[in-house]
Amino acid sequence: MITRAFTGRPARTLRNHFVERYDRVAPVGRPALHHLTVPPRRAATAAGDTRLIPLWAGTGHRHAMTEPAARTFARPAGGL
Numbered sequence: 001m002i003t004r005a006f007t008g009r010p011a012r013t014l015r016n017h018f019v020e021r022y023d024r025v026a027p028v029g030r031p032a033l034h035h036l037t038v039p040p041r042r043a044a045t046a047a048g049d050t051r052l053i054p055l056w057a058g059t060g061h062r063h064a065m066t067e068p069a070a071r072t073f074a075r076p077a078g079g080l
Helices: 017-025 032-047 069-074
Strands: none
Touching: none
């Protein structure tokens, strides 16, 4: 989805708790909103809490496969 919740600028992310809670009320305010959300994002990252961090998703995220990480990294870039 597209959200301004993390930075104040539209960006593509996977839906999570933070986006669900703040997307509708996020002001347009880059870079101020980005700086305000840095501390909770850092804490969530350190705690491994994916509910509160941006899960940025490019246009190809729908092509992601469920597989062991070793298999993903062994695949040549651009190969499917």
